[in-house]
Amino acid sequence: xxxxxxxxxxxxxxxxxxxxxxxxxxxxxxxxxxxxxxxxxxxxxxxxxxxxxxxxxxxxxxxxxxxxxxxxxxxxxxxxxxxxxxxxxxxxxxxxxxxxxxxxxxxxxxxxxxxxxxxxxxxxxxxxxxxxxxxxxxxxxxxxxxxxxxxxxxxxxxxxxxxxxxxxxxxxxxxxxxxxxxxxxxxxxxxxxxxxxxxxxxxxxxxxxxxxxxxxxxxxxxxxxxxxxxxxxxxxxxxxxxxxxxxxxxxxxxxxxxxxxxxxxxxxxxxxxxx
Amino acid sequence: xxxxxxxxxxxxxxxxxxxxxxxxxxxxxxxxxxxxxxxxxxxxxxxxxxxxxxxxxxxxxxxxxxxxxxxxxxxxxxxxxxxxxxxxxxxxxxxxxxxxxxxxxxxxxxxxxxxxxxxxxxxxxxxxxxxxxxxxxxxxxxxxxxxxxxxxxxxxxxxxxxxxxxxxxxxxxxxxxxxxxxxxxxxxxxxxxxxxxxxxxxxxxxxxxxxxxxxxxxxxxxxxxxxxxxxxxxxxxxxxxxxxxxxxxxxxxxxxxxxxxxxxxxxxxxxxxxxxxxxxxxxxxxxxxxxxxxxxxxxxxxxxxxxxxxxxxxxxxxx
Amino acid sequence: xxxxxxxxxxxxxxxxxxxxxxxxxxxxxxxxxxxxxxxxxxxxxxxxxxxxxxxxxxxxxxxxxxxxxxxxxxxxxxxxxxxxxxxxxxxxxxxxxxxxxxxxxxxxxxxxxxxxxxxxxxxxxxxxxxxxxxxxxxxxxxxxxxxxxxxxxxxxxxxxxxxxxxxxxxxxxxxxxxxxxxxxxxxxxxxxxxxxxxxxxxxxxxxxxxxxxxxxxxxxxxxxxxxxxxxxxxxxxxxxxxxxxxxxxxxxxxxxxxxxxxxxxxxxxxxxxxxxxxxxxxxxxxxxxxxxxxxx
Numbered sequence: 001x002x003x004x005x006x007x008x009x010x011x012x013x014x015x016x017x018x019x020x021x022x023x024x025x026x027x028x029x030x031x032x033x034x035x036x037x038x039x040x041x042x043x044x045x046x047x048x049x050x051x052x053x054x055x056x057x058x059x060x061x062x063x064x065x066x067x068x069x070x071x072x073x074x075x076x077x078x079x080x081x082x083x084x085x086x087x088x089x090x091x092x093x094x095x096x097x098x099x100x101x102x103x104x105x106x107x108x109x110x111x112x113x114x115x116x117x118x119x120x121x122x123x124x125x126x127x128x129x130x131x132x133x134x135x136x137x138x139x140x141x142x143x144x145x146x147x148x149x150x151x152x153x154x155x156x157x158x159x160x161x162x163x164x165x166x167x168x169x170x171x172x173x174x175x176x177x178x179x180x181x182x183x184x185x186x187x188x189x190x191x192x193x194x195x196x197x198x199x200x201x202x203x204x205x206x207x208x209x210x211x212x213x214x215x216x217x218x219x220x221x222x223x224x225x226x227x228x229x230x231x232x233x234x235x236x237x238x239x240x241x242x243x244x245x246x247x248x249x250x251x252x253x254x255x256x257x258x259x260x261x262x263x264x265x266x267x268x269x270x271x272x273x274x275x
Numbered sequence: 276x277x278x279x280x281x282x283x284x285x286x287x288x289x290x291x292x293x294x295x296x297x298x299x300x301x302x303x304x305x306x307x308x309x310x311x312x313x314x315x316x317x318x319x320x321x322x323x324x325x326x327x328x329x330x331x332x333x334x335x336x337x338x339x340x341x342x343x344x345x346x347x348x349x350x351x352x353x354x355x356x357x358x359x360x361x362x363x364x365x366x367x368x369x370x371x372x373x374x375x376x377x378x379x380x381x382x383x384x385x386x387x388x389x390x391x392x393x394x395x396x397x398x399x400x401x402x403x404x405x406x407x408x409x410x411x412x413x414x415x416x417x418x419x420x421x422x423x424x425x426x427x428x429x430x431x432x433x434x435x436x437x438x439x440x441x442x443x444x445x446x447x448x449x450x451x452x453x454x455x456x457x458x459x460x461x462x463x464x465x466x467x468x469x470x471x472x473x474x475x476x477x478x479x480x481x482x483x484x485x486x487x488x489x490x491x492x493x494x495x496x497x498x499x500x501x502x503x504x505x506x507x508x509x510x511x512x513x514x515x516x517x518x519x520x521x522x523x524x525x526x527x528x529x530x531x532x533x534x535x536x537x538x539x540x541x542x543x544x545x546x547x548x549x550x551x552x553x554x555x556x557x558x559x560x561x562x563x564x565x566x567x568x569x570x571x572x573x574x575x576x577x578x579x580x581x582x583x584x585x586x587x588x589x590x591x592x593x594x
Numbered sequence: 595x596x597x598x599x600x601x602x603x604x605x606x607x608x609x610x611x612x613x614x615x616x617x618x619x620x621x622x623x624x625x626x627x628x629x630x631x632x633x634x635x636x637x638x639x640x641x642x643x644x645x646x647x648x649x650x651x652x653x654x655x656x657x658x659x660x661x662x663x664x665x666x667x668x669x670x671x672x673x674x675x676x677x678x679x680x681x682x683x684x685x686x687x688x689x690x691x692x693x694x695x696x697x698x699x700x701x702x703x704x705x706x707x708x709x710x711x712x713x714x715x716x717x718x719x720x721x722x723x724x725x726x727x728x729x730x731x732x733x734x735x736x737x738x739x740x741x742x743x744x745x746x747x748x749x750x751x752x753x754x755x756x757x758x759x760x761x762x763x764x765x766x767x768x769x770x771x772x773x774x775x776x777x778x779x780x781x782x783x784x785x786x787x788x789x790x791x792x793x794x795x796x797x798x799x800x801x802x803x804x805x806x807x808x809x810x811x812x813x814x815x816x817x818x819x820x821x822x823x824x825x826x827x828x829x830x831x832x833x834x835x836x837x838x839x840x841x842x843x844x845x846x847x848x849x850x851x852x853x854x855x856x857x858x859x860x861x862x863x864x865x866x867x868x869x870x871x872x873x874x875x876x877x878x879x880x881x882x883x884x885x886x887x888x889x890x
Contacts, residue, residue: 055760056762057759057760074759074761075761075762075763076762081760081761083756083757083760086756088753091804091805092629092753092804092808093625093803093804093807093808093813094749094753094810095808095809098809098810099754102750102753102754102757102758102761103757103761106746106747106749106750106758106761107746107747107750107761107762107763108746108747109743109744109746110742110745110746111742111745111746111811112745112746112810112811136808137808138808138863151757154757363839363840363841364718364720364721364839365836365838365840366600366606366832366836366837366840367836369603369606370599370600370603370605370836373603373604373605388721390721391721392720394723394725394726395604395605395608395609395721395722395723396603396605396608
């Protein structure tokens with residue numbers, strides 16, 4: 001698939017309200033092919049909700065959103081989704097290849113089909129992410145890194161035109177973080193698939209990031225890392241004094257009030273759902 | 276070194292399924308071969324015995340007295356220690372029921388499970404239902420009809436009629452047995468009359484309605500709160516008000532005798548019984564089904580009524 | 595008197611037919627009951643069949659229909675009670691207690707036929723009529739059809755709910771439909787083998803199957819086979835040992851399957867647990883390869 005300059009994702013004046021609370025509003029951005037957009041911000045700010053809007057799960061309260069020129073709809077193969085890792089019961093009778101296959105026909109009605117072509121496609125994508133050696137292993141016995149490879153495979157099966165990643169590196173060891181991020185970026189390079197990468201740790205993906213969208217309590221800023229990750233920008237966004245330190249290639253964000261986690265290896269307690 | 280599974284995955288699963296199917300087949304072939312070895316029918320005697328099945332052993336006992344050696348009676352509830360409301364048949368009993376020519380049930384809501392058992396097979400049998408024979412009506416009748424001694428001859432007559440219908444050849448024997456049975460009830464009738472003569476109006480209490488009909492015939496006055504008896508019969512705990520009333524009957528000696536169903540033992544009934552004993556109120560044990568130690572229905576009822584008479588005398592003799 | 599002797603009776607044939615139908619239905623829903631952590635719901639729904647039965651007696655003199663309707667109502671209540679397992683368990687407990695209390699209360703109005711309602715709880719497998727077989731067959735066909743249609747998206751929603759939702763699977767609706775299927779199946783089973791034994795057909799065979807395979811389709815198939823063999827095998831044994839209650843034997847076989855599966859499962863699954871890294875180093879199945887992450 002050749003990259004085009006048509007916008008893959010467009011948001012214009014978009015806003016989401018949960019009850020009486022406004023998550024974010026007046027969000028305007030355009031995402032084009034091959035772009036790697038990181039989405040940062042404190043917990044609860046609405047990062048995951050942004051992804052849900054793009055997945056067609058949550059409607060906008062105001063403004064406009066387009067995915068590949070059309071309004072977002074659920075179950076769109078063109079939108080690949082990579083969630084954070086979750087715990088599976090060790091006894092759960094689901095193998096790695098079954099989890100991946102969900103991305104192919106898990107949503108279709110009816111009993112499982114013994115389709116050779118399906119199996120071949122699953123095998124192919126397992127190989128692409130390097131998961132062939134544990135294809136028949138129960139998912140409950142896999143490590144986080146192994147599971148996240150499967151997630152990528154699951155998303156790739158639909159030949160997506162955009163990848164939405166929701167904290168995929170959470171609780172992974174460094175080697176796995178690198179491997180997972182590299183796989184995602186490889187897709188971007190090979191097929192021009194843009195990536196929206198929600199995370200609260202910027203450093204592991206910094207080498208790949210084109211732009212950062214930073215959300216803070218209803219306000220937002222978008223730009224290249226060197227523009228966004230500055231004490232001035234973040235102080236302006238947060239409304240409280242924030243210091244950004246660059247230590248060699250890594251950024252550390254500190255505030256006087258509490259530690260805003262952007263140190264490698266640290267993570268605040270993740271919220272799933274609101275932000 | 277890359278991992279290579281020794282067998283294709285679908286093969287392993289097919290093996291598993293193959294094993295499971297093999298087990299299934301083995302079970303069925305084992306069953307079939309066993310059936311070849313089994314005896315397809317009971318050895319027939321020169322004189323055909325009439326199969327009778329009774330739901331409860333007291334009706335069964337009466338039926339065997341009425342049928343004599345011409346019938347083979349099976350009773351489904353024989354264990355006097357089991358709660359007759361909880362019941363599961365085994366295959367042997369179910370088969371006997373399917374083959375029976377005469378079926379005796381109590382009815383009146385006591386043995387509703389008989390209906391489903393009877394519906395499962397298409398045997399031809401005459402069903403004798405005590406509730407129907409006694410014309411029991413109402414929304415909450417006392418189902419313990421076998422304590423209604425004056426009416427038992429009616430049931431005996433109905434059973435005899437069914438036996439005659441199924442086995443007309445032995446009609447004279449059955450009728451002879453019926454006369455003998457009716458006569459054997461005389462001591463029971465006499466005992467009830469004696470109690471009535473000496474103790475009519477005496478206050479008594481029971482834990483359940485089991486002996487209710489006999490007490491009514493003897494004109495004894497039952498003081499148990501209806502809610503209490505109903506709850507125990509249903510296998511529930513009575514409400515606190517009813518339990519309190521029941522306890523007061525004992526502690527205040529408002530009743531002369533406590534009749535206690537020895538087959539339904541719960542913390543509440545046990546406590547009531549102890550309270551009766553400590554309060555000096557005589558306790559008479561009655562049972563829902565006929566105990567194995569009694570040889571006949573008459574013997575059973577007579578021993579209970581005798582105990583009741585003695586208890587009433589004992590209560591009267593106290594200051 | 596062997597098995598052959600009893601097989602000539604109508605009650606025995608009906609029992610075998612009914613057991614097959616009930617076991618097949620239970621085997622189909624079993625794996626999903628486990629993956630959705632709904633064992634408690636099975637127990638609760640079957641207990642509440644009693645309340646429905648009493649209600650059915652009161653309203654129309656039909657305890658079976660009452661039990662089915664009651665089961666569906668309860669399933670609906672449980673379905674709206676909360677999605678997380680912790681929430682669900684406590685709400686099921688509340689609904690169960692309330693429902694049973696209601697049943698006792700209703701029983702007060704329909705006293706004379708108490709034992710008939712109680713039959714719903716202590717079903718009689720040798721008391722199944724031809725009409726009931728027809729009804730059971732209809733229900734079994736319905737359950738099989740619905741589960742067949744639901745299989746893929748329900749599996750997806752049960753195992754991976756967030757991604758399933760993202761892929762457009764209507765997880766809430768599927769959960770509700772499954773709850774109805776569960777309620778109807780469990781009520782039907784309770785009618786036959788009693789509440790006490792429902793778990794031995796709806797859960798134990800599936801649990802045994804899980805120990806033998808990690809493939810979801812294999813587990814579903816094994817679950818159905820184990821349930822059927824337990825039910826039919828238990829019945830056939832009860833014809834051979836004719837003074838033993840069939841429920842005892844059914845539970846015994848079902849439990850034996852589970853025990854054997856636990857004993858021999860690790861051997862069957864061994865190849866799945868022995869994996870190698872590209873470097874040739876063996877990876878164990880211990881905690882080192884499990885994430886420590888806790889959710890919810």
